[in-house]
Structures are given as structure tokens and as C-alpha cells.
Amino acid sequence: MNTHVEEAQADRYTRLAGCLERARGGDREALREVVVELNPTLWHVARAAGLPPDEAEDVVQATWLALLRHLDGIRSPQSLTGWLVSTTRHGAWRARQRLHGRPAGDPDALVELEDPAPGPVDQVLTDQRDRVLLRHFAELPERCRRLLRIVATVHRPDYTEVGEALLMPRGSIGPTRGRCLNKLRDLLLADAAWDPTWTN
Amino acid sequence: MDELTLLRLLAGALDRTDPPPAGLDDRVMFALEVDAVDTEMAWLEREVLTGSGARASEHSRTITFDSASLTVMISVVERADGRVRLDGWLAPPGPLRVELRVAARPDSAVHAGADGRFVFDNVPRGLAQLVVQPPSGPTVVTPALAL
Numbered sequence: 001m002n003t004h005v006e007e008a009q010a011d012r013y014t015r016l017a018g019c020l021e022r023a024r025g026g027d028r029e030a031l032r033e034v035v036v037e038l039n040p041t042l043w044h045v046a047r048a049a050g051l052p053p054d055e056a057e058d059v060v061q062a063t064w065l066a067l068l069r070h071l072d073g074i075r076s077p078q079s080l081t082g083w084l085v086s087t088t089r090h091g092a093w094r095a096r097q098r099l100h101g102r103p104a105g106d107p108d109a110l111v112e113l114e115d116p117a118p119g120p121v122d123q124v125l126t127d128q129r130d131r132v133l134l135r136h137f138a139e140l141p142e143r144c145r146r147l148l149r150i151v152a153t154v155h156r157p158d159y160t161e162v163g164e165a166l167l168m169p170r171g172s173i174g175p176t177r178g179r180c181l182n183k184l185r186d187l188l189l190a191d192a193a194w195d196p197t198w199t200n
Numbered sequence: 201m202d203e204l205t206l207l208r209l210l211a212g213a214l215d216r217t218d219p220p221p222a223g224l225d226d227r228v229m230f231a232l233e234v235d236a237v238d239t240e241m242a243w244l245e246r247e248v249l250t251g252s253g254a255r256a257s258e259h260s261r262t263i264t265f266d267s268a269s270l271t272v273m274i275s276v277v278e279r280a281d282g283r284v285r286l287d288g289w290l291a292p293p294g295p296l297r298v299e300l301r302v303a304a305r306p307d308s309a310v311h312a313g314a315d316g317r318f319v320f321d322n323v324p325r326g327l328a329q330l331v332v333q334p335p336s337g338p339t340v341v342t343p344a345l346a347l
Binding site for chain 1: 201203205206207208209210211212213214215216217218219220221224225227228229231232234237238239241243244245341343344
């Protein structure tokens with residue numbers, strides 16, 4: 001990890017710690033900053049658990065409501081993120097029990113893209129690349145898709161948080177991530193629709 | 201194709217195709233303004249649209265929320281003036297206080313009848329949330345939803 005990334009992480013940590021402290025004192029703007037910062041993480045945790053968008057959103061709302069009851073006991077940004085991720089994962093699991101009997105709503109089955117509308121050349125290329133990439137992403141085992149979705153989309157993921165979200169021991173995340181990415185790479189390189197220059 | 205490149209491409213593809221919904225931050229902040237700490241979420245159980253088609257003046261949707269202690273069902277009917285009328289039922293029935301929170305407006309509250317029925321007949325469209333106080337236990341809140 002390079003120094004820039006470490007500095008950015010330290011800055012983020014300090015900023016979140018300040019917001020958390022002010023939010024505990026009732027500062028709405030500080031609370032909003034925490035919500036804006038961590039909502040994408042929670043969204044992807046809920047989606048990675050297999051929830052359709054509406055249910056994923058309700059679970060995220062319920063997680064924040066539950067936080068109001070626990071704010072006093074949460075002292076650091078790390079424990080805040082861990083608590084939120086863990087609560088979202090529990091909520092998503094219970095939501096899946098409630099949805100039992102309804103279509104499971106595999107999030108990766110929903111990312112089928114429509115044919116690209118005519119647009120700027122860059123846009124068409126991006127759409128093509130996304131479509132091929134996500135088609136093969138959808139072929140990966142569920143465990144891989146959950147892990148990669150979180151590792152890829154969560155802002156500089158902390159492996160403790162990721163492990164919390166996936167119920168995986170921290171030490172196995174790196175190797176699993178490597179295996180899953182290798183699988184995805186093999187699928188892409190074997191597909192004539194994948195243009196290797198897209199990664200340049 | 202190294203790992204970081206692949207992850208970067210995947211992050212871009214997922215951000216473009218499955219971003220957090222627009223307005224999620226606002227809905228969360230709205231839901232967090234509820235004036236109760238000990239809350240229990242009533243989950244959206246079913247939503248049924250009726251009245252579409254010939255009689256466009258009678259569009260309505262029926263939404264059922266379930267919590268451990270209470271079921272809240274509401275029927276939302278569009279009024280001629282563009283506002284909505286909200287008819288609700290609580291189960292088990294009881295004369296409980298039902299509060300309707302609407303974004304950027306004062307909250308309003310009614311008491312359900314002994315049969316569990318309640319009405320808000322003149323509600324502006326927008327983000328809304330129902331808050332019901334059972335005789336004991338946590339306050340039941342619905343997710344913030346767009347009326």
C-alpha cells in the first residue's frame with residue numbers, strides 16, 4: 001500500500017471520528033456526513049447478500065434507525081463501520097427469510113444491461129466492456145461475487161469490515177480475492193468479445 | 201491484466217449499473233428524524249397497485265407493513281387535486297396514536313378507532329413515514345416511502 005493511500009485513509013478516519021463525536025452530540029449535519037460516507041458500503045453489503053433494490057434500501061434504513069439506539073456505545077469509526085456492516089448483514093439475512101417464497105432477487109442477475117443506446121463512442125465502448133465483464137462476473141460462485149462486489153465497490157475496504165460482512169476470517173480474504181479474480185480473468189481472456197486493450 | 205485493474209473495471213461497471221438509489225441519503229436522514237429512540241421497523245410486506253387503466257382518477261396502492269407486534273396496512277388514493285388520501289388499518293386493532301411524518305411539513309397525528317381504522321385525508325405527495333405507538337414496547341415505524 002503506498003503512502004498516499006495510507007494518508008487518505010488516515011484523513012478519512014480522523015474526519016469520520018470527528019463527525020461521529022459531533023453526531024453523538026446531536027449535530028444533524030455531522031450525522032448526514034456519516035450517512036453519505038457509509039451508505040454506499042451498506043448498499044453493496046445488502047445487495048451482495050442477494051436482496052432486490054427495494055428491500056436493500058429498507059434494510060439500510062433500518063440499520064441507521066437501529067444505530068440511534070447504539071450511538072452512545074460506539075466510540076471509533078472502525079467500530080462504527082463494523083457495527084453498521086454487521087447490522088446490515090443481519091438485516092439482509094432476515095429480509096431474505098421474509099422473502100422466502102418470492103423470487104430470490106440475485107443482484108447479479110439484475111445487472112443485465114440493455115443494448116447500448118446510440119451515443120458517444122466512449123460511452124458505447126464502456127457499455128460493451130461493462131456488459132462482457134458483468135456477464136462473466138455473474139458466472140462466478142456466489143461467495144466470489146459477494147466478496148468482489150464489496151472489495152471493488154467499498155471505499156478503500158478495511159478487511160476487518162469485509163470479513164464482518166461476509167462472515168469470513170480476515171486472513172482468508174486476500175487469498176480468496178486472488179482466486180476469484182483469477183477465475184474472472186480466465187473467463188474474460190477466453191471470451192472473444194473481450195478486447196484485451198480495454199484494460200489499458 | 202493485474203488485480204487492481206480488474207477491480208477498478210469491476211467497480212466502475214457496478215457503480216454504473218447498480219449504484220445506491222438516488223435519494224437514499226435523503227430517505228435515511230428523513231427516517232432518522234423520527235422522534236423516538238426505541239423503534240422497531242415495520243417491513244414492507246406487500247404492495248398492490250389497483251385502479252390503473254380505464255378509471256385513471258382512482259389510482260390507488262395498498263401497502264402492508266409487518267412488525268413483530270403490529271401489522272399496518274394503508275391504501276393510498278390519489279385525489280383530484282393531486283394530493284393523496286390515506287386509509288389505514290392496524291392489526292391487532294386498537295385505538296392507538298398514529299403519526300404521519302411528511303418531509304418538510306409539520307407532523308400530523310390521529311387516533312385509530314377501536315376497529316383499528318385511521319384516515320389522513322389530505323396528504324401532500326412526497327416522502328412520508330408512519331409512526332405507531334403500541335401500548336407497550338418499541339415504537340413501530342415504517343420505512344420512509346414516497347407517497
